[in-house]
Structures are given as structure tokens and as C-alpha cells.
């Protein structure tokens with residue numbers, strides 16, 4: 001039995017909707033499936049404005065443009081995150097001030113933000129790791145005090161909440177991903193959420209190559225032209241058709257993932273109680289959207305041995321981010337400030353197979369091999 005880390009899946013009418021969109025004669029962007037996706041998100045989560053993008057990376061690049069990031073500006077972000085979180089801002093010339101993770105979970109330590117703020121700081125980028133909310137109250141208060149933008153990297157955070165509010169709705173703007181490794185997928189794909197009215201029009205323009213084509217199609221202007229910078233950030237209808245079919249089954253997908261997550265948690269709890277591993281921590285203010293199930297080993301050597309034990313038994317578990325403050329590209333800009341918690345998650349965190357079609361027998365096998373490794 002080979003058990004992959006992740007597996008893309010069909011859950012409903014994906015192929016039928018792709019066929020429909022081809023037959024309708026329109027497969028470029030902003031057709032009926034794109035509009036259906038926007039409507040779904042705005043109705044279900046109350047987002048002010050939703051725009052599908054070609055990826056979360058692109059949504060983040062739009063955010064950096066919307067925040068008017070200029071060369072020399074500074075942006076505060078966790079080190080333990082994906083490259084795109086900060087690369088989007090570096091493309092506009094920003095310098096990144098990396099913040100450490102919490103000791104018990106990978107989200108950025110909100111108490112370390114204030115000391116990283118300077119006169120040049122423009123934005124804070126919280127990343128909701130594994131779909132569990134950052135401490136948004138503190139982050140939003142700090143941002144307000146220093147007049148900074150908050151851009152949520154909600155790539156992993158679909159259908160997850162902070163004190164009852166949907167993630168993605170708390171910052172000035174936010175970015176989601178539908179990459180095939182996320183809960184809801186479209187291969188590549190993403191979405192920007194705009195939570196402040198004055199940004200909406202400019203977001204539409206940036207997404208449409210710097211033109212006011214969206215306003216033209218609504219009949220608000222009588223010709224469209226080049227009015228700002230931008231790029232081609234809107235996805236094809238084929239992507240939106242696939243995505244919409246997944247959204248129709250969002251609850252089913254979430255319930256299945258949560259069941260898998262809960263089973264891992266119950267089965268591996270004895271290992272945590274025996275002091276052999278740490279399990280995910282979900283703070284009181286956060287919900288669990290079962291984006292990921294991870295365990296934290298005691299050290300790098302043990303993690304390497306665990307991954308190879310699983311691999312030799314046909315199970316692909318994987319580590320995750322390499323702290324960006326130590327990356328070949330950024331280490332010389334970061335300086336010497338140690339970020340020990342980010343480093344520990346870099347060395348010790350393991351993600352277990354978790355996908356919609358993971359069978360009962362497959363999950364049993366993953367659990368059995370982990371217990372065997374730790375002699376649990």
C-alpha cells in the first residue's frame with residue numbers, strides 16, 4: 001500500500017461544469033462560474049468583496065500593490081511561512097522584518113510585533129498556519145496604533161474562524177489559495193478579499209492589467225483604458241468551473257477532513273502524554289478547519305528517522321517550511337536576530353497524509369507505523 005501525502009480529488013460536478021463552460025463559448029475570466037464563486041463566498045462568509053485570482057501568490061501581489069508598498073518600506077511577517085507571503089512585498093521593494101513563532105504553535109508571536117515596528121513599517125502579514133487563527137485582536141490593535149495595513153495570508157484558512165469571525169474578513173485585505181494541496185482545490189487558484197470599500201475599485205483595475213475594464217462592463221464608464229499598474233491576475237472560467245463544483249460540497253469536504261484530523265489526534269494523544277511528540281495547539285479564539293495534521297518531534301534526528309521509517313513503509317509524510325530568515329535569498333538581509341521557535345518547527349514538524357479520499361485502512365496504517373516508531 002502506497003499512501004501519498006496529498007491527492008487531488010473530484011467531489012461533484014467538476015468535469016461537467018468545465019464542459020459546460022467550454023460549450024457556453026466563454027472560457028476566459030469573469031464569466032458565470034467566476035461570478036458564482038464570488039457570490040458563494042460573499043454570501044456564506046459576508047466578505048465585502050471577493051475576486052478570484054490565478055493563485056494566492058498573485059492575490060498577495062495584488063495586496064502589496066494595494067498597500068502602495070514602495071522601495072525602503074518595511075513589512076512584518078512570520079519567518080515560518082511560505083515564500084509567497086513575503087516575496088509579494090519584496091517585489092515592490094519592501095524589506096521584511098521577520099517575527100518568531102510561538103513556542104507551542106507556528107503562528108507568529110503577536111507580542112514580538114511592536115518591537116519590530118519602525119518609522120518605515122507599512123504592513124503586518126499574519127499567516128494563519130494550518131488554518132488556525134493568529135491572535136488577531138492584538139495584531140489589529142497594534143496595527144491601528146501605528147497606522148499599519150493588515151494583510152491576512154489566509155491561504156490555508158478557508159472556513160475557519162477567529163472568535164466567530166471568518167478568517168480573511170479581519171484585515172484590510174486577505175488572500176486565499178485553491179492550490180491542489182489545500183482543502184478546496186482548483187489545481188492552481190486563489191482569491192483576494194477586500195474588506196475596505198475604498199480599495200475595491202483599484203483591486204479590480206490591478207487584476208485587469210491596470211485597465212478599468214470591469215467598470216466598463218458594468219456601464220460605469222463609456223470606454224476603458226490604461227489607468228494604473230496591474231497584471232493578469234484573473235483565472236480562466238475552466239478554473240472557476242472546477243472550483244465552483246468543489247464549493248458545492250464544501251461542508252462534505254470539511255466534515256471528512258475534520259473526521260480524519262480527529263482520528264489522528266485521538267490515536268496519537270498517548271504519544272504526547274508520554275512526552276514523545278507534541279500535537280497541534282488550537283488557541284481558544286481559533287477554530288480548526290482540518291487543513292493539516294502535524295506532529296512536532298523532539299529533534300531533527302528523530303524527525304529524519306521517522307520520515308524514513310514511514311517512507312520505507314510506503315507512507316509519504318513531509319516536513320514543512322524552512323525558516324525564511326535563514327533562506328539563501330534573505331539571510332544576509334535579516335541580520336543576526338535568532339528566531340528559535342521558527343527554527344524548531346523547521347527541524348521538528350512533520351505533516352501527515354490528510355486528503356479527502358484517505359481511506360480508513362490507509363489512516364490506520366499511518367497511525368500504526370507512527371506508534372511502532374515511537375514504541376507507543
Ligand SMILES: *Cc1c(COP(=O)(O)O)cnc(C)c1O
Nearest residue numbers: 055056057082084155177179190
Ligand atoms: C499555499 C500557500 C501560499 C501560496 O498559494 P498559491 O495559491 O500556491 O500561490 C501562500 N501562503 C501560504 C501560507 C500557503 O500555504
